[in-house]
Amino acid sequence: MTNSNSATLPDPDFSWDPNANPPIAGLRPHRTKSYRLEPEISGNKLVVHNYGHGGAGITMSWGCAQEVIDVISSRGFSQNQSVAVLGSGVMGLTAATLLAQLNLRVTIYAKAFPPHTTSNVAGGQWAPSLVEHNDTHQFNRILRRAFATHSAKLGQGYGVSTRLNYTSHRSPNFDIVPRDVIREPQFFQHLPFGHLRSSGFAYSTLLVEPPIFLARLQKDLVTAGILFIKKEFLHIAEVTALEENLIVNCTGLGARDIWQDNLVKPVKGQLVILPPQPRLQYLYSGHGYLFPRQDGVVVGGSEETHFVDDKPDVQMCKTILARVRSVFEDDAHALTAKEETVPDWFIRNK
Numbered sequence: 001m002t003n004s005n006s007a008t009l010p011d012p013d014f015s016w017d018p019n020a021n022p023p024i025a026g027l028r029p030h031r032t033k034s035y036r037l038e039p040e041i042s043g044n045k046l047v048v049h050n051y052g053h054g055g056a057g058i059t060m061s062w063g064c065a066q067e068v069i070d071v072i073s074s075r076g077f078s079q080n081q082s083v084a085v086l087g088s089g090v091m092g093l094t095a096a097t098l099l100a101q102l103n104l105r106v107t108i109y110a111k112a113f114p115p116h117t118t119s120n121v122a123g124g125q126w127a128p129s130l131v132e133h134n135d136t137h138q139f140n141r142i143l144r145r146a147f148a149t150h151s152a153k154l155g156q157g158y159g160v161s162t163r164l165n166y167t168s169h170r171s172p173n174f175d176i177v178p179r180d181v182i183r184e185p186q187f188f189q190h191l192p193f194g195h196l197r198s199s200g201f202a203y204s205t206l207l208v209e210p211p212i213f214l215a216r217l218q219k220d221l222v223t224a225g226i227l228f229i230k231k232e233f234l235h236i237a238e239v240t241a242l243e244e245n246l247i248v249n250c251t252g253l254g255a256r257d258i259w260q261d262n263l264v265k266p267v268k269g270q271l272v273i274l275p276p277q278p279r280l281q282y283l284y285s286g287h288g289y290l291f292p293r294q295d296g297v298v299v300g301g302s303e304e305t306h307f308v309d310d311k312p313d314v315q316m317c318k319t320i321l322a323r324v325r326s327v328f329e330d331d332a333h334a335l336t337a338k339e340e341t342v343p344d345w346f347i348r349n350k
Ligand SMILES: Cc1cc2nc3c(=O)[nH]c(=O)nc-3n(C[C@H](O)[C@H](O)[C@H](O)COP(=O)(O)OP(=O)(O)OC[C@H]3O[C@@H](n4cnc5c(N)ncnc54)[C@H](O)[C@@H]3O)c2cc1C
Pocket: 025, 026, 027, 028, 029, 050, 051, 052, 053, 054, 055, 056, 057, 058, 059, 060, 086, 087, 088, 089, 090, 091, 092, 109, 110, 111, 112, 113, 117, 118, 119, 120, 121, 122, 123, 124, 125, 126, 127, 231, 232, 233, 234, 250, 251, 252, 253, 254, 255, 258, 268, 269, 270, 271, 300, 301
């Protein structure tokens, strides 16, 4: 579909005071070859693993939670049976929500709860970025179910909204999604911005605002009487010592250490959060991205496989901001010329 005649969209205000609005950073739980979603028998316990979703945990969450339910249902369970969910990020909270709906007695064990999880650092765009899979049939089923369940929450106070994401090139992240989920993008001869006038595309997707979404899931679970217990697991033996015989493992990066899973390799991401700008109702992504949310305008980001710690670096964040800002200020030729100067840690093709 081609669109050549649109009103000009408002430009972002990129003014940033790092002291007033410190940047944030997190480690994506990336797993080489594939996320892990499978059952394992450990002693007399059934453990269902659900971790390693890289940069796509918010995106895939509901779909993975439904896969967990399928695994448990296929093995049979009794009403009121106890189940332990390990982890209270987006994977743990969504799995716990669906398990509680089956009338299982759910207890969530985690070393940290929202807002202190990686899931709270996520930008929140619905797009399967930086995640590997080796079962396309399952992956597509997860994406379909995840998108449908997120969409069913539109307007219900879960921080979900539909958005157009403008890109100057086709997005590899969206192009792997089945077309009945993310439609063929609109093509623009000139993107509808003041200075960003190159040709490009608009994909219709969702924004799932993590601070709102995770707080709401947690509130719903507390209301449903689900127990949250603070506990850190260092070894598998500590997990199998739990009284529950059914365990759902949503510990993200923590699974690397508990299960000695060397396929899990963190990828660091850094974000600048500008003050809220409610005029901006679109998303932009390409090399770097811009996701306006209610709590602020998220500008990202980085994809770092070598790093010292999980803390943000103000200088790198200034580089991220300057780069995304230049997209909105320069013409297409300048952008291409600048391509060679993009640092290797800078996020590409978001
Ligand atoms: C900068 C950045 C931007 C991102 N943007 C997006 C985006 O736009 N869209 C998207 O879909 N995804 C995005 N992501 C990816 C997303 O944040 C992750 O995929 C997601 O948070 C993974 O969820 P999780 O529940 O598996 O892990 P987590 O949120 O890390 O939760 C893990 C839970 O397990 C607990 N835990 C860990 N180890 C232990 C232990 N040993 N004992 C007990 N408890 C333990 C933790 O305390 C926590 O409660 C982004 C990530 C980053 C860093």
